[in-house]
Amino acid sequence: MTAPISEQADKNAALAFPIILSVDTMGGDQGPAAVVAGCAISAKKNPDLGFILHGPADELERLVARRKGLAERCEIRDATGVVTMEDKPSHIVRNGKDTSMWSTVESVRAGEATVAVSCGNTGALMALSMIRLRKLPGVNRPAIAVLWPSRNPQGFNVMLDVGADVRADADDLLRFALMGASYARNGMDLARPRIGLLNVGTEEHKGRTELKEAYELIGEHADAADFDFVGFVEGGDIPGNVADVIVTDGFTGNVAIKTGEGTASLIGELLREAFKFSPLSRLAYLLAFTSMRRLRKRIDPRRNNGGVFLGLNGTVVKSHGSADATGVSSAIRLAAQLAELRFSDKLAARVAAAAQPGEKGDT
């Protein structure tokens, strides 16, 4: 897990840092100030980081100048267009050349940066990434992978796809398993990750046809691709400890993570109300403050922020649209880790190996 010095730095005269990230400062709910603040937090923690910031140059220069030591770590690329949450992906692909999001992806395409980070419109970011970075050979549908708090020793499971595409056939689900295994191996340092296929029951006779096919396909690839296939898992296993990687289509995965987030947020609200209820419970809150803060940190979505686009020539990290500085810095930490591990290259090698002739179900 130690850092192979990236060769990116050579290509960029302005920024001589081992890891260069391309950051979209627009499109998030909290505007460029939160994004620049997130970069500042990450820059302090990791001296290897340099940033190419994309957005309105005037505003960015002012924001960067306010943070001590940040200006030397950043190069600013003026981009006046903004992709909004309402923009249709197809519209951005045709008309979005002036946007900060386009420019952000372009820096990865040009090899100036290793990983792109954006808080913007997920659909547009995926569409731009597919068009500009292109899919890896053998990948039909890219996927978005997230980390989800779980009972695992590492504290997180990987789940994919959580919304790149609303459909996935058996072969797509196999690619998701291969890509998810590679992500878990690199991102969580697991030699042989356990892969589970999300279904409504753990018995083999339940569920949809494509899931039965995927069950066979994934099982056949387990040994060659160095993962354990634990078979079908259920929604309750997403925060559980039977699998390290949960494979599903983007519709189901998206509903699942949003249901989980919503449930956690409702419980958090009710917990706050409970502690406010009486003088005794308010005192209790003070006494339990440290333990509660640790618990909150453990399940805080901001500390675990960033969906990774898998299956492209290049890595893109999608931060939550509502991310504040803490959330953005968490997405940047993830991007830096993936850049440092040269994750894109490793993933490409894995997927290419599995796409060799002799594989069943591959067209």
Add this chain to the structure above:
Amino acid sequence: MTAPISEQADKNAALAFPIILSVDTMGGDQGPAAVVAGCAISAKKNPDLGFILHGPADELERLVARRKGLAERCEIRDATGVVTMEDKPSHIVRNGKDTSMWSTVESVRAGEATVAVSCGNTGALMALSMIRLRKLPGVNRPAIAVLWPSRNPQGFNVMLDVGADVRADADDLLRFALMGASYARNGMDLARPRIGLLNVGTEEHKGRTELKEAYELIGEHADAADFDFVGFVEGGDIPGNVADVIVTDGFTGNVAIKTGEGTASLIGELLREAFKFSPLSRLAYLLAFTSMRRLRKRIDPRRNNGGVFLGLNGTVVKSHGSADATGVSSAIRLAAQLAELRFSDKLAARVAAAAQPGEKGDT
């Protein structure tokens, strides 16, 4: 919401109570003792209740005799066969005549009881209910509806389907909306429930084809069927306050509720750990005990136990397989409420009204 005296009592000479429930005592993880204990709790709380208990007569007689006053409220039907969680539904439909589950459904079919309650295998219970009770005219796919803790004034949302079938087309989703509205109107006393259709984004251009069709269909029926259609909702809205009824297919719904349950259970565990962490946090727990107990009660799945099968000639309540006495009594309370409201008749009338000619998308 006051009780129209049921006419069921007349049909059953042995049990002269206003509400007769048919209860499967086998098939739950905790065995017949927990089910009988749950009946005993409910019997004490509601003097109108009588039970037909299905299972091994010897054992049930012993269990019932131990509970003061319960014997007079129960009639026991000997059934030696047990449906296990591993049994395939198709096998039970062909060979399950001797099972307690079959006998339980049969009492509703024969009109001896108004509502059936079982903790057993969901797939088998749905298959038996479909075969023996038959679907309502106009209903292609029955659905399982659950109550889910939410920010609504009533504290719960209705979600369906959570697992009757892994697929649903646009017309099925319309029926789910009609049935869910009827359930919310009766079970939660909402004059004009708000219906949301589960999708991955709230914009109309996202999601699967059948969802776009369903969006149109449900919108067209809103006025005639007396509900508000709030359009697409996301996973985060299941515990939210934008809709009272969340409509989705059984695959997505099942994954969503299990993810929500799993997340809630993980947070509960982490919370217990946090309170155990230090002497101070243990003291805090004691001080916050009353508030915490109220919070636990609010989100305890046992207190909110029972999926209702909608779309059949008769009502079936599926209790959680792991239900203890508290869980069973909660499922019985729900069953009694639906029996008292003559929910089956009202639902049938609603679905029949919507199935009149002139309706689009209906074949």
